[in-house]
Amino acid sequence: MNEVMRWHHEALAKRTVEALKKNHFDAVYFQGAREAAEFVMGFVKEGASVGFGGSMTITDMGMQEKVKAKGGVVLDHNAPGLSDEERAVIRRKQLLCDVFLTGTNAVTIDGCLLNVDGAGNRVAAMTFGPGKVIVVAGTNKIRKNLDEALERVRHYAAPLNNKRLAKTNPCTVTGTCMDCQADTRICNIYTTMKRKPSVTDMTVVLVGEALGY
Numbered sequence: 105m106n107e108v109m110r111w112h113h114e115a116l117a118k119r120t121v122e123a124l125k126k127n128h129f130d131a132v133y134f135q136g137a138r139e140a141a142e143f144v145m146g147f148v149k150e151g152a153s154v155g156f157g158g159s160m161t162i163t164d165m166g167m168q169e170k171v172k173a174k175g176g177v178v179l180d181h182n183a184p185g186l187s188d189e190e191r192a193v194i195r196r197k198q199l200l201c202d203v204f205l206t207g208t209n210a211v212t213i214d215g216c217l218l219n220v221d222g223a224g225n226r227v228a229a230m231t232f233g234p235g236k237v238i239v240v241a242g243t244n245k246i247r248k249n250l251d252e253a254l255e256r257v258r259h260y261a262a263p264l265n266n267k268r269l270a271k272t273n274p275c276t277v278t279g280t281c282m283d284c285q286a287d288t289r290i291c292n293i294y295t296t297m298k299r300k301p302s303v304t305d306m307t308v309v310l311v312g313e314a315l316g317y
């Protein structure tokens with residue numbers, strides 16, 4: 105990233121952090137993913153159960169490996185070789201884990217989080233249950249307002265996530281959301297956090313680089 109782009113990402117991120125704080129979220133900015141990962145690991149104690157919501161941002165930061173190296177217990181319903189029943193058990197355990205790590209599909213400059221989910225376990229765990237929720241987002245997820253955030257989710261993030269998950273939904277042909285009726289649709293629950301959930305300990309970590317979709 106060149107200096108001008110870095111300045112722009114940082115300027116937007118700092119405004120967004122201030123707006124998130126006004127909306128009662130704990131929020132912090134790091135220029136790079138390495139510093140952000142170190143910060144996140146400060147919340148993971150040896151033996152802690154750590155839920156993973158299925159975020160490419162969190163995967164790209166190597167958080168599962170870091171948690172395992174520290175002696176934490178990884179709860180990942182997307183781990184290879186799991187049966188549907190085993191996935192369901194892990195999803196339930198994530199709701200009561202010590203630390204839940206997730207990305208967000210979009211964050212607005214006025215301090216709101218927008219997400220879309222298929223089963224709902226990710227947005228449920230983000231909202232209530234875990235001892236600590238940490239949301240990590242690259243500055244590529246920042247949008248001006250909720251309308252633009254929804255546009256980002258429907259016409260960018262969701263089609264790319266469909267492709268990543270090898271779904272055959274219409275957006276994997278057109279590249280944009282077709283508001284499909286498919287049984288395999290991954291966009292069933294849309295959530296907007298306009299303020300921090302009242303009894304959830306949540307930190308939003310913004311990172312000054314592009315992470316995830």
Ligand code: SF4
Pocket residue numbers: 258262263266273274275276280281282283284285286288289290291
């Ligand atoms: S609603 Fe259907 S077409 Fe639209 S992004 Fe989701 S899965 Fe794709």
